[in-house]
Amino acid sequence: MSVQMWTYLFVFLSFGLYIGIAIWSRAGSTKEFYVAGGGVHPVANGMATAADWMSAASFISMTGLISFLGRDGTFYLMGWTGGYVLLAMLLAPYLRKFGKFTVPDFIGDRYYSQTARLVAVFCAIVISFIYVCGQMQGAGIVFSRFLEVDVTTGVIIGMAIVFFYAVLGGMKGITYTQVAQYCVLIFAFMVPAIFISMMMTGQVIPQIGFGSELVDGSGYLLDRLDGLSQELGFATYTEGQRSTQDVFFITAALMFGTAGLPHVIIRFFTVPNVRDARRSAGYAMIFIAILYTTAPTVAAFARTNLINSVSNAEYSAMPDWFRKWETTNLISFDDKNNDGKIQYVGDAEQNELTVSADIMVMANPEIAGLPNWVIALVTAGALAAALSTAAGLLLVISTSVAHDMLKRTFMPSITEKQELLSARISIFIAVLIAGYVGMNPPAYVAQVVAFAFGLAAASFFPAIVLGIFQKKMNKQGAISGMAAGFIFTASYIIYFKLINPAASTADNWLFGISPEGIGTLGTIINVAFAYTIASFTPDPPDDVQELVENIRLPGEA
Amino acid sequence: MSSSSAHSYWKSNIKLVLSLLSVWFLISFVCGILFVDVLDNIRFGGFKLGFWIAQQGSILTFIALILIYIRAMDKLDSQYKQAASDDVQNTEEEAK
Numbered sequence: 001m002s003v004q005m006w007t008y009l010f011v012f013l014s015f016g017l018y019i020g021i022a023i024w025s026r027a028g029s030t031k032e033f034y035v036a037g038g039g040v041h042p043v044a045n046g047m048a049t050a051a052d053w054m055s056a057a058s059f060i061s062m063t064g065l066i067s068f069l070g071r072d073g074t075f076y077l078m079g080w081t082g083g084y085v086l087l088a089m090l091l092a093p094y095l096r097k098f099g100k101f102t103v104p105d106f107i108g109d110r111y112y113s114q115t116a117r118l119v120a121v122f123c124a125i126v127i128s129f130i131y132v133c134g135q136m137q138g139a140g141i142v143f144s145r146f147l148e149v150d151v152t153t154g155v156i157i158g159m160a161i162v163f164f165y166a167v168l169g170g171m172k173g174i175t176y177t178q179v180a181q182y183c184v185l186i187f188a189f190m191v192p193a194i195f196i197s198m199m200m201t202g203q204v205i206p207q208i209g210f211g212s213e214l215v216d217g218s219g220y221l222l223d224r225l226d227g228l229s230q231e232l233g234f235a236t237y238t239e240g241q242r243s244t245q246d247v248f249f250i251t252a253a254l255m256f257g258t259a260g261l262p263h264v265i266i267r268f269f270t271v272p273n274v275r276d277a278r279r280s281a282g283y284a285m286i287f288i289a290i291l292y293t294t295a296p297t298v299a300a301f302a303r304t305n306l307i308n309s310v311s312n313a314e315y316s317a318m319p320d321w322f323r324k325w326e327t328t329n330l331i332s333f334d335d336k337n338n339d340g341k342i343q344y345v346g347d348a349e350q351n352e353l354t355v356s357a358d359i360m361v362m363a364n365p366e367i368a369g370l371p372n373w374v375i376a377l378v379t380a381g382a383l384a385a386a387l388s389t390a391a392g393l394l395l396v397i398s399t400s401v402a403h404d405m406l407k408r409t410f411m412p413s414i415t416e417k418q419e420l421l422s423a424r425i426s427i428f429i430a431v432l433i434a435g436y437v438g439m440n441p442p443a444y445v446a447q448v449v450a451f452a453f454g455l456a457a458a459s460f461f462p463a464i465v466l467g468i469f470q471k472k473m474n475k476q477g478a479i480s481g482m483a484a485g486f487i488f489t490a491s492y493i494i495y496f497k498l499i500n501p502a503a504s505t506a507d508n509w510l511f512g513i514s515p516e517g518i519g520t521l522g523t524i525i526n527v528a529f530a531y532t533i534a535s536f537t538p539d540p541p542d543d544v545q546e547l548v549e550n551i552r553l554p555g556e557a
Numbered sequence: 558m559s560s561s562s563a564h565s566y567w568k569s570n571i572k573l574v575l576s577l578l579s580v581w582f583l584i585s586f587v588c589g590i591l592f593v594d595v596l597d598n599i600r601f602g603g604f605k606l607g608f609w610i611a612q613q614g615s616i617l618t619f620i621a622l623i624l625i626y627i628r629a630m631d632k633l634d635s636q637y638k639q640a641a642s643d644d645v646q647n648t649e650e651e652a653k
Contacts, residue, residue: 071593074611078585081616085581088623089574093630207613211603220603238608240593248590255585278630282623289616296612552567554634 006376022165033170046283048178056138059385064357067299083258088281096277136438188381233346249517257453260461321366458485458522477534485526
């Protein structure tokens with residue numbers, strides 16, 4: 001059976017599964033729509049959190065980026081996993097004890113202020129919206145490359161599927177489809193990784209193959225990769241190029257951001273109690289770690305394989321996969337010295353081959369000559385990753401509008417039925433806008449996606465942690481902290497990424513911190529503002545201090 | 558519910574979280590970033606130690622930290638519930 005047939009089969013089967021789950025898990029109440037009724041098993045919630053969390057970027061792009069960054073790629077690995085330690089110990093159990101539906105619920109009640117609630121709604125919508133556009137775009141690209149439909153058709157198919165289960169099932173539908181999507185995506189990621197590890201090192205477990213000798217007798221994988229990189233004038237794979245302080249700040253920004261992303265936090269509202277919230281953070285960490293410890297191994301395998309396959313090879317003798325990816329411009333060859341061979345070297349003057357980072361996961365099975373069904377599996381996995389994250393984000397947008405803005409702020413008299421209807425309508429509108437942006441991506445969307453982390457780090461993360469651990473933190477402190485952190489981080493990123501990208505070099509950066517890492521400074525600014533302002537303004541009222549006392553203790557919510 | 562057992566529960570909780578987070582910081586930021594080059598001088602198998610901690614070991618440590626936290630908090634919760642119910646009994650007895 002051809003790759004094309006396998007791809008259709010896998011995509012068809014997985015989509016059928018998602019739709020089946022959606023019909024089975026329709027939501028009848030706002031509690032079901034917002035938090036899946038609050039009765040999700042911690043293992044199921046762990047899987048759903050992992051799928052919610054691992055987006056098209058984790059699945060497709062991260063491995064490729066690490067492959068080209070070498071050791072510097074570490075900030076993605078540690079940053080996107082280390083945040084779960086913070087989430088498990090500083091946020092998840094307390095927010096579950098608090099026991100409402102959304103992050104603005106907590107901010108608004110804890111800081112006894114509608115202004116705080118609305119600031120939180122604004123931050124949640126901006127962060128989630130930036131992020132969801134990237135997912136839609138990712139889904140569109142995967143569709144167009146593998147199913148040979150155009151990007152617009154691809155995005156429409158993706159929209160229709162997400163729309164179906166998100167509108168019908170709300171959090172309940174999303175949770176159980178995410179469980180299925182986790183299984184699809186982890187299987188699709190691990191199978192090629194295991195194949196390649198076995199082929200190159202004879203080890204079944206990629207994490208062990210990573211530190212093993214190659215079967216062709218050329219020594220340890222990482223030593224060989226360092227050697228090849230040096231020979232060809234690339235940076236040594238296991239050594240860092242970026243400044244230590246920049247790597248430090250980027251890692252911290254990704255960790256704080258992970259712990260402050262509303263679509264991840266609300267997953268912990270869906271379990272029955274505080275104990276299960278802690279447990280499901282543990283399961284989520286394990287499920288995520290399976291992919292995150294495998295990604296760097298695939299990065300090293302794929303990079304070695306790529307160099308071995310193309311370096312100094314005759315262009316005319318390149319196999320099918322090379323031509324296929326050339327037509328999508330993900331690989332391009334320019335025979336500068338007209339010798340008909342591919343010079344793939346570090347020196348930009350002489351290098352003849354340009355390879356996009358995205359190709360490393362998508363083309364890796366083909367480069368390694370794996371069976372057709374394995375190649376096709378990657379498509380289903382990438383779509384599962386994109387759609388599961390998109391659905392989680394859309395839910396945040398819809399709850400922010402229907403629950404936080406309408407029910408809790410502007411129209412408190414609406415009935416539960418009306419609230420549910422407005423949640424469905426707002427998900428519908430959000431899907432349409434995200435789909436439109438996915439079809440007509442402004443050039444900057446992809447660049448801005450990573451910065452959702454910076455914004456979450458600088459706004460929600462400190463406001464929530466201070467709200468739990470500092471009983472005396474008041475509304476003035478929290479609001480000014482969130483506003484200062486958000487505005488500082490957003491301006492820095494907008495300046496270096498949108499207004500003046502040419503100036504974005506280490507010399508011009510504040511303390512040598514890149515826009516990717518500036519969220520950490522935003523977090524510090526947030527905390528500094530919060531403490532300073534709070535020390536000049538009155539303490540929070542007694543009932544709020546009691547609320548804080550109460551969420552710190554175990555027991556029923 | 559007695560405020561003294563609540564107070565000691567919260568204090569033990571803070572102590573636990575602080576000690577686990579210091580390991581978190583030590584492994585990820587200190588070993589994985591600040592002193593990664595020094596640790597790279599140590600080798601095991603095909604790995605340099607610093608590189609391995611940065612790309613593998615730190616993530617495994619994160620799992621271990623959360624699992625330790627889950628167990629320790631379960632224990633702390635049951636101690637607290639025991640202490641709280643003892644307190645209630647004591648006050649009831651005093652009232653008699």
